Amino acid sequence: MSQPFRFRTIDIDGQTLRTAVRPGKSHLTPLLIFNGIGANLELVLPFVRALDPDLEVIAFDVPGVGGSSTPSRPYRFSGLSKLAARMLDYLDYGQVNAIGVSWGGALAQQFAHDHPERCKKLILAATSAGAAMIPGKPKVLWRMASPRRYIQPSYGVKIAPDIYGGSFRRDPNLATAHAAKVRSSGKLGYYWQLFAGMGWTSIHWLHRIRQPTLVLAGDDDPIIPLVNMRLLAWRIPNSELHVIDDGHLFLVTRAEAVAPIIMRFLQEERQPAVMHPQQGPARGH
Template identity: 85%
Template structure:
């Protein structure tokens, strides 16, 4: 039986954050999920359920999304990374592994860079280095710039094949299932998320990310062309790239295939070098 989630809404100096924790075993480092733009935490549940049930998982709605309150002023990624660290303190977590999806991948990079002692390993899925990226097609980016897909379920059903690619091109039911789990907090929160990424880039400090990093990319991703993921894997010193035969949301649509790749990466421990004595002559 899958473990139930424990939901809590916490208050950090007036900013409420809705959190969900799937309890796990203490021998595994917990996994923190940074979700995509406009995406409430329920959207990653299929992925979480595919992971090892012993793995503790932490998900949350960023400000202005799902059940978290919408701030009066915009925010930037460094501020969100600091808020995340405070959330972990509140929930009594020290070090975590982090996985970031799309927009959440940018936030995951910022968190790993700003709080290296809190982030043991890093997983970047369908994301890029921000302003210095090879963009998708203009029509796809224009559709993404609007929060309409999170407000009108019929709209996302119509545009999903174009913006998500992969399985959404082949299975019409996927878009309807995706839309049924969406919990919008309104337009303003979506625009604040867009503002957080405006002009942001990690390209000049990616080489300083020292955590073991797994870069996951879809080979049919209209939003984040594959070359962006290759660039991340090239710039981050201790990174490995794994390409998935799917589109932008492969973490959800191919959860059963992707979860073992992630678990293997998380369970790997780097072995100390052994210097063998010179054989006696």
């Protein structure tokens, strides 16, 4: 049986962060989750429950989302990356594996780049290299630029098939269930998240990410077209790409299928990327 989640609200230099930890076993490196824009940690808990119960998992609400306080000033991904490292210190974690979803995938890339000693493996789900991405349809992006779907659940249910694609196009109950888990902190926190990603891109340093990286993409993702995930897998040296038959939120809608892929990746021993292998010594007779 999976352990229950332990919820804590911590304070780091005046910034309160709501955290949730599912305890696990010490033989597996804990997994840190960076969630999508506007998404409180409850939205990712069904995915966590699909993972091996021995895997310890750490989730949190970023500033301005869910139960975390909204800062008075905007922030950037570099600042959030540092805050995540401070949070791990506070919670007494050393090295973790990291998974980033959509907007959180950009933050996960930044974390792996800025704190390589803290990030053993990296998983990128339905995300992109930021400003260098191939954008989705303008109508979809316009709707994503507003926090209305989190503040007004009925609107979120209405537009879910168009913005999330995949299973949300076929099952109207998914949107209702998703909206019921939303916990909005208001518009300002959402706009701060948008600001964090404004002009940001990882395209010029992706080749320096040395962590083994699993890239997961949906083949019907209106927000992040599949070509963006192919670009990530191409630019990150030690990476592999898996395409899921679903939309943007496949971690939730296809959790039972995706969880084994993730667990296999986390449990296998892989060597770091070697860009310029040296010639070995010649063997004598």
